[in-house]
Amino acid sequence: MSATGAWVVGVIPDAEARELLDRHAHLSRPGDRDKPAAFGRALAWWSNGGEDETFFERSTGPSGPLVPTSVAHRFADLIEVANPSTAATDAVQDESMALMPEAIGAALFVATARKANPVAALYYGLGARRSALLPGWFGDFLLSADEVRASLPRVEEALLLSDAQRSTALSRITAWMNAMGDAPDCVAAELIDAPLRVVRHAAEAGCGVAAFSRWY
Template identity: 45%
Template sequence: MSVTGVWAVGTVSDRTLDELLRAAVRASPPVPGPSYVHVPEGLAWWRGKGTESLFSASTDSPGAWVAGEDAFRLSAFFDSCYDDSEPVEALGDAVMGAFPPEGDEGLFAAVTRKAGPFSALAYALGPEAAQLLPGWFGDFLLRADEVRARLPEAEEALALTGPRRRDVVERIDQWMTALGDSPDHDAEELLDGPLRVLHHAARTGLGAAGVVRWY
């Protein structure tokens, strides 16, 4: 059975964020969440790989890529950091329901069969730059003041030009086509879209949220 990965980033008012969080706590009082004791070890392994490519050019299909063993290991690590508990997914649904409509400047969404868009971006950026992004592996809730505070780090990670941008775009292509089934993906929009939303939030005094989902 095929799966679809989604990463949505959208603006949301502080008031709405507060209301959603209060409702989530009322519906599901805080309980011990999943254990992430494996994360430091996984991050250390990823840092050891740096920005080396985990894919090789296909010898059968020109322009295609083949995922190496380490690519699958990194993908599994990203997936293991995703909290799919019912309360967290319910909150994610509520947050996405508060996002602006499709086509609005305050919304970015990437959808990929068989691969996670945020995972592709994180791999492409490398461990150091990816950790400049807000939140936990693509999931985040930021009030308006937090958006402004975190914007410089997001710009450092995503506002790329020249050879660095070309390298990151190629690495997104590697992930999306070798691990995923998304030949028509827009690699550059995966860089530009989230930053555009954060800029819009900062200009308009809104908060912002990111939601990673699998369907």
């Protein structure tokens, strides 16, 4: 059965953002967020030039479809290990989603892709230096209103691209969504533009922001 990857970025009330983690701390266990040694090695690889390796190849000549290499799968594994599911994180995500607006718009963005994680596509598209400017771990974060305002300049630096940078990022996002997943209708530009809209909206409204990935 095919799985669908989703990335949710939404505004939540500031007071709830400041209380959520404390409210579910009783569900955490020592070691819940510990990363295996392989994670550190993979993160060092990605942060020190891994993005320049060959993630995709043509399967049947210059015009054939792109297929992922072992490098692409290594990066996909890094994304998954970065944010393991625990009782505490699942509870925070569930409650965050319940606090978000119902309608997608300036205060809510949801990206989905069959067989692919949208946040992996974005981080591959941006590359290591720019993606490191985004808050949290590989697309998962929970920010109070003060933290939103403090992080906004770095989010803008990550996502406001020159024409050439944007063209490269869009090409890489599209390659990921189609080679790692089955998302020919994905709007790559929305993965760059929509999270910035949400963070800016939250900064103006004095709200917090929650973001997380899930598989369905």
